[in-house]
Amino acid sequence: MSAIPATPAATDPSARAAIHYCVAPADLHAHLFAVTLSVAAPQAAQEFALPVWIPGSYLVREFSKNLQRLQAQQGDVPVPLTQLDKHRWRAACRSGAPLTLRYEVCAYDPSVRAAWLDAARGFFNGTSLCLRVVGQEAAAHTLEVQRAAAPPDWCLATALTAVQVDAAGFGLYRAADYDELVDSPVEMGNFWSGAFTACGVPHRFVVSGAAPSFDGERLLADTQKICAAAIRLWHGEAAPPHAHYLFMLHAMHDGYGGLEHRHSTALVCKRRELPRRSDPLAAPADQATKPGEDYTRLLGLISHEYFHTWNVKRLRPAEFARYDYDRENYTELLWFFEGFTSYYDDLLLRRAGLIDDAAYLKRLTQAIHQVTQAPGRHVQSVAQASFDAWVKYYRPDENTPNATVSYYTKGALVALCLDLTLRREGCSTLDAVLRALWQRCAGGPMREDDLRAVLAELGGRSFAPELDAWVHGTDELPLAELLAAHGVRMQAEAPQIAQRLGLRINENHSVQIKTVLRHGAAERAGMAAGDEWLGVEVAGQGWRLTRLDELPLLAGAARELTALVARDGRLLRLPLVLPEPGGAGAPADTFRLSVADGAALGRLLDAPPL
Ligand SMILES: [Zn+2]
Numbered sequence: 001m002s003a004i005p006a007t008p009a010a011t012d013p014s015a016r017a018a019i020h021y022c023v024a025p026a027d028l029h030a031h032l033f034a035v036t037l038s039v040a041a042p043q044a045a046q047e048f049a050l051p052v053w054i055p056g057s058y059l060v061r062e063f064s065k066n067l068q069r070l071q072a073q074q075g076d077v078p079v080p081l082t083q084l085d086k087h088r089w090r091a092a093c094r095s096g097a098p099l100t101l102r103y104e105v106c107a108y109d110p111s112v113r114a115a116w117l118d119a120a121r122g123f124f125n126g127t128s129l130c131l132r133v134v135g136q137e138a139a140a141h142t143l144e145v146q147r148a149a150a151p152p153d154w155c156l157a158t159a160l161t162a163v164q165v166d167a168a169g170f171g172l173y174r175a176a177d178y179d180e181l182v183d184s185p186v187e188m189g190n191f192w193s194g195a196f197t198a199c200g201v202p203h204r205f206v207v208s209g210a211a212p213s214f215d216g217e218r219l220l221a222d223t224q225k226i227c228a229a230a231i232r233l234w235h236g237e238a239a240p241p242h243a244h245y246l247f248m249l250h251a252m253h254d255g256y257g258g259l260e261h262r263h264s265t266a267l268v269c270k271r272r273e274l275p276r277r278s279d280p281l282a283a284p285a286d287q288a289t290k291p292g293e294d295y296t297r298l299l300g301l302i303s304h305e306y307f308h309t310w311n312v313k314r315l316r317p318a319e320f321a322r323y324d325y326d327r328e329n330y331t332e333l334l335w336f337f338e339g340f341t342s343y344y345d346d347l348l349l350r351r352a353g354l355i356d357d358a359a360y361l362k363r364l365t366q367a368i369h370q371v372t373q374a375p376g377r378h379v380q381s382v383a384q385a386s387f388d389a390w391v392k393y394y395r396p397d398e399n400t401p402n403a404t405v406s407y408y409t410k411g412a413l414v415a416l417c418l419d420l421t422l423r424r425e426g427c428s429t430l431d432a433v434l435r436a437l438w439q440r441c442a443g444g445p446m447r448e449d450d451l452r453a454v455l456a457e458l459g460g461r462s463f464a465p466e467l468d469a470w471v472h473g474t475d476e477l478p479l480a481e482l483l484a485a486h487g488v489r490m491q492a493e494a495p496q497i498a499q500r501l502g503l504r505i506n507e508n509h510s511v512q513i514k515t516v517l518r519h520g521a522a523e524r525a526g527m528a529a530g531d532e533w534l535g536v537e538v539a540g541q542g543w544r545l546t547r548l549d550e551l552p553l554l555a556g557a558a559r560e561l562t563a564l565v566a567r568d569g570r571l572l573r574l575p576l577v578l579p580e581p582g583g584a585g586a587p588a589d590t591f592r593l594s595v596a597d598g599a600a601l602g603r604l605l606d607a608p609p610l
Contacts, residue, residue: 339411
């Protein structure tokens with residue numbers, strides 16, 4: 001085994017903390033970061049561990065699978081290491097003498113949850129690169145990022161506190177403790193960078209991977225409006241809890257997602273979702289005012305992750321008061337932290353003037369359909385869905401729509417129903433509830449009882465019946481009734497053919513069945529996920545089926561036909577009874593929202609008075 005070369009010291013050693021990491025983008029083409037961890041005062045037999053998950057993404061990801069060539073030494077003497085399990089090691093070291101660990105991390109995960117390194121860009125979360133010095137988590141940590149193999153035009157961005165850095169941002173940073181270190185991802189590359197101030201708070205926005213048409217000024221202006229709307233919601237005219245904030249966005253051909261941190265967020269989007277400086281294909285008026293659907297999706301993501309600055313990074317489940325990086329951290333409250341955040345991400349776009357009422361209702365309709373078109377809403381409550389995120393939400397399969405409900409979308413509808421109920425009874429609004437909850441919990445850990453207490457105080461009565469039914473039960477939410485009281489009509493609509501049959505499909509030259517929904521016609525016929533639906537027999541004649549919307553054409557008035565499907569190398573003939581249009585028994589419900597009273601809707605969507 002060859003030794004990993006020691007990284008040269010570039011910063012003043014006296015500025016380093018007792019726990020000091022030196023990270024070097026060592027080999028861009030091999031996607032390798034070289035890490036040196038110096039522990040000034042190790043315990044005898046000091047243990048080290050790499051997190052198995054990253055807060056905000058509730059799945060055990062076992063980042064240690066990318067860690068390799070781990071070595072330890074005290075002075076010039078090698079120190080034996082014993083691996084204790086998949087992510088923990090013990091060094092046979094003496095106490096009192098500095099201990100150095102060296103290792104490599106392969107970084108080739110394009111998501112926001114791990115690490116990436118290639119010739120174009122570097123990115124990492126501390127949960128992927130920084131071994132935890134067990135027992136010394138509360139001590140100050142320093143992180144030095146060296147330029148190493150990085151091209152000369154690369155810059156560095158992170159929300160960590162700079163101690164000694166060059167003009168490009170490489171150098172030494174400080175974190176108060178291990179939690180802050182791993183809550184502060186680092187972006188490196190030849191990225192676009194801009195800045196703005198919202199309610200007195202400086203914000204920086206860096207974008208990598210953008211196409212030449214990217215309109216950075218537009219992105220800054222629109223993001224500033226979102227940030228201002230969020231700060232005003234939580235604090236009115238008072239100062240927010242963060243003194244600075246960093247957006248790190250990577251645009252790629254295909255990808256979407258974000259991860260929230262206390263002073264920053266890492267985002268990925270499709271390149272086409274970025275705003276464009278000039279688009280000869282768009283009508284000039286549209287370009288100047290309304291964001292297109294692609295860009296609106298990006299703004300929604302920005303709004304969502306920024307809202308988490310309050311809702312989950314500070315106000316957070318009591319179970320997350322201190323993260324346990326070694327195992328799943330269970331909470332029943334993700335319907336509040338992800339669901340309420342999802343309710344406000346769209347609402348703040350409307351309050352910021354970035355989308356109009358019609359666009360808001362369109363996005364609300366999509367959220368309603370995600371809930372009403374999944375039979376799993378009758379099986380699992382959102383509190384259960386929160387607890388089970390680790391094995392269900394983050395591991396979707398063909399049965400997911402039948403067995404689970406999304407704590408994002410149903411949680412957002414619970415927030416909507418609470419807001420509408422508070423407003424209808426004339427006592428309060430959900431905005432006021434959030435502000436009171438922030439005060440009650442001092443912007444820190446909370447329990448569901450805290451929310452119940454604030455609702456009772458501001459709403460003038462107990463909201464236990466609503467929370468028991470909506471959060472801990474599986475009954476339908478009273479959306480139609482509550483929306484009607486605020487100027488929005490919700491009407492049932494004829495579903496698409498796939499929904500009528502109880503199917504989710506892919507269509508690519510043939511009909512491939514992804515999911516068979518509970519209690520639908522397809523389930524009664526014996527169709528199964530993975531089947532390829534090849535054709536139908538109607539009144540003795542056989543027909544090829546290449547798209548599902550051909551079915552009404554082929555079936556005509558017939559209600560009973562035979563479906564020809566391929567499964568596991570066999571051809572099957574399945575008796576299919578088509579449901580009556582609009583008849584009972586379809587597992588998926590479709591609705592249309594329309595404005596009955598624009599003034600009432602406007603009062604709902606505008607920011608309520610403080
Ligand atoms: Zn979220």
